[in-house]
Amino acid sequence: MRLFSYIFKNDKQRDANIRNNILFSGFLKCVGLLTSLLVVPVTLGYLNNEVYGVWMTITSIMSWFTFFDIGLGNGMRNYLTKAISTGDYKSANAYLSTTLCVIALIAIGIAVVCILPLGLLDFNKVFNTTSVSGGVLRLSVFIAVAFTLVNFVVKNIGYVFIAMQRYALNDLLSVSGAVLGLIVVFILTKTTEGNLAYVVLALTASPVVVYLVASIPIFRHYKYLRPSVRNFNKQLLRQIVGKGLGFFFIQITSCLVIFGFSNLFITQFCGPESVTVYNIAYKFFNLLAIAYTIIISPLWNAYTNAYVKGDYPWIARTFKKSLKMWGLTVLAGVVMLLFCNLFYRLWLGGKVVVPLSISAYVLVYICMFNLNNCATYLINGLNKIRVQMITSAIGTAAYLIFLFLWGNKFGMPGVIISMAVSYLGMAVVHLYQCHLLVKGKAKGIWNK
Numbered sequence: 518m519r520l521f522s523y524i525f526k527n528d529k530q531r532d533a534n535i536r537n538n539i540l541f542s543g544f545l546k547c548v549g550l551l552t553s554l555l556v557v558p559v560t561l562g563y564l565n566n567e568v569y570g571v572w573m574t575i576t577s578i579m580s581w582f583t584f585f586d587i588g589l590g591n592g593m594r595n596y597l598t599k600a601i602s603t604g605d606y607k608s609a610n611a612y613l614s615t616t617l618c619v620i621a622l623i624a625i626g627i628a629v630v631c632i633l634p635l636g637l638l639d640f641n642k643v644f645n646t647t648s649v650s651g652g653v654l655r656l657s658v659f660i661a662v663a664f665t666l667v668n669f670v671v672k673n674i675g676y677v678f679i680a681m682q683r684y685a686l687n688d689l690l691s692v693s694g695a696v697l698g699l700i701v702v703f704i705l706t707k708t709t710e711g712n713l714a715y716v717v718l719a720l721t722a723s724p725v726v727v728y729l730v731a732s733i734p735i736f737r738h739y740k741y742l743r744p745s746v747r748n749f750n751k752q753l754l755r756q757i758v759g760k761g762l763g764f765f766f767i768q769i770t771s772c773l774v775i776f777g778f779s780n781l782f783i784t785q786f787c788g789p790e791s792v793t794v795y796n797i798a799y800k801f802f803n804l805l806a807i808a809y810t811i812i813i814s815p816l817w818n819a820y821t822n823a824y825v826k827g828d829y830p831w832i833a834r835t836f837k838k839s840l841k842m843w844g845l846t847v848l849a850g851v852v853m854l855l856f857c858n859l860f861y862r863l864w865l866g867g868k869v870v871v872p873l874s875i876s877a878y879v880l881v882y883i884c885m886f887n888l889n890n891c892a893t894y895l896i897n898g899l900n901k902i903r904v905q906m907i908t909s910a911i912g913t914a915a916y917l918i919f920l921f922l923w924g925n926k927f928g929m930p931g932v933i934i935s936m937a938v939s940y941l942g943m944a945v946v947h948l949y950q951c952h953l954l955v956k957g958k959a960k961g962i963w964n965k
Contacts, residue, residue: 535835538815541685546811549692556699560716563706567648568713575658575717579665582627589616590673593757595900597680598821606741609680614748616757617673624666631662649713657717664721671728677735677742682822684815690731694724795929798871798879801857805846805880809887812842813894820898833955836895843884843891850880878933885940892947895954903965904950905943912943 564572593616600609640654641647649657675687701719709715736743816839823831853860857876896905916939923931953959 535682535815535819538683538685539812542688542814543808543811545685545688545692546807549688549695550807552692552695552699556695556702556720559699559703559706563702564711564713564716565648567646568711571646571649571654571657572713572716575661579661579721582665582669589620589757590676593673594676594679594818595821595898596753596756597676598818599825601680602822602825608753610742610744611748611750611753612757613673613677613742614744614746615750615753617670617744618746618749619754619757620673621670624669628662628666635659635662653712653714657714660714660717661721664718664725667725668721668728671725671732674728674732674735677739679818682815682819684818690727691724694727697727698723794871794875795879795933797861798857798876801860802850802853802876802879802883805850805853805883806887806890808849809843809846810890813839813891817894817898820895821900824899829955829957832895832899836891836951836955839891839894843887846887847884850884854880875929875933878930878937882933882937882940885937885944889940889944889947892944892951895951896947899954901950901954901959901964903962905947907962908943908946912939915939915942 560572593612596612597609600606600612635655635658639651640658641649641651646654672691675690678684678686678690698720701723702716705712705715705719816835819835820832823829823835854873854876857871858873861871893905896902916935919935919938920932923935927934950959950963953963
């Protein structure tokens with residue numbers, strides 16, 4: 518608690534909100550992590566290993582649906598924050614209504630596209646299993662698609678809390694959905710025989726139920742934000758889509774390619790055994806990324822709020838504090854590195870050996886990833902993402918070049934170093950842009 522009081526020691530309400538959000542969000546992240554750990558053995562106890570593998574395959578396919586919003590949620594959040602911060606609730610309602618309408622139309626379009634495959638595909642061949650009947654598989658996929666698409670729309674309700682500087686309440690909705698799903702699956706284990714469709718229904722419908730139930734008191738209390746088709750605004754849509762496509766491009770390049778394909782590249786260059794080694798080290802040191810994200814996540818919309826009100830001194834002070842926190846995570850990472858082998862032995866019982874050099878490389882990569890996030894949260898909050906789009910493209914291209922230069926030559930270390938160098942390059946440019954922004958000297962492309 519003293520640490521947070523030191524980092525955010527100003528008496529302003531904005532700082533108090535950030536402290537409260539960090540503490541509450543940190544608690545919720547712990548609950549979410551515990552829930553994700555518990556749901557695995559509970560679900561495995563209800564389904565056999567093969568059927569559980571089918572469920573994991575379904576979830577991996579459904580996770581791609583999150584990219585189909587083309588960044589509209591992120592594109593809308595800054596405009597929504599700006600409108601609420603200035604008391605322009607009519608515009609706030611229009612931004613929220615317009616975004617929800619478009620995302621709903623996208624969800625309907627995806628549903629229409631999915632109808633034919635759901636009717637024609639032999640899902641036993643798709644999932645390479647005979648442990649589940651074709652009818653149950655088809656029903657399970659249908660349920661997963663249906664509720665994933667509904668959640669695709671309703672989860673944007675959480676942006677209302679983010680725009681109001683109540684980031685942790687959005688986390689509360691997300692974690693509540695996961696906890697409800699775990700409870701329902703546990704009840705299923707006591708009352709029914711193993712059934713894949715029941716599990717899919719429990720884990721995909723639970724988040725939807727939480728968001729829909731929560732929307733009743735939210736929009737009853739904040740009537741001026743209650744979305745309506747009548748408040749759809751084409752002109753605002755151009756702003757949201759324009760900014761949203763920028764965020765979407767950044768996600769696809771720097772996030773999906775550099776981070777998302779790392780396991781695939783390591784498999785190709787080094788074999789699947791190396792993926793296991795890398796992921797053990799990554800899961801351990803990624804705790805630093807999770808902790809740092811908890812701290813800086815509320816800053817995104819806090820920066821927006823301060824920018825709208827012209828509070829540049831607060832922005833400058835808070836950004837310096839976020840850099841101090843990054844420095845503390847680096848020191849914490851060094852301590853983790855000193856004890857990582859002991860942790861691996863206690864965690865895995867010596868089943869997998871992770872070289873200290875691999876742990877060190879992963880630590881450097883995580884530190885560079887966090888440093889880049891420190892800068893981009895300020896840039897995103899101020900809606901100045903043009904440079905970030907360019908650096909994401911160049912950084913991704915550089916990553917692929919480094920990868921094929923170093924991947925074959927150095928193996929797994931080459932892949933990890935390629936990621937670290939790419940994020941470092943982007944971080945340097947983004948930190949320079951942040952310097953210009955907080956000093957009020959950003960011009961041209963640096964201010965777009």
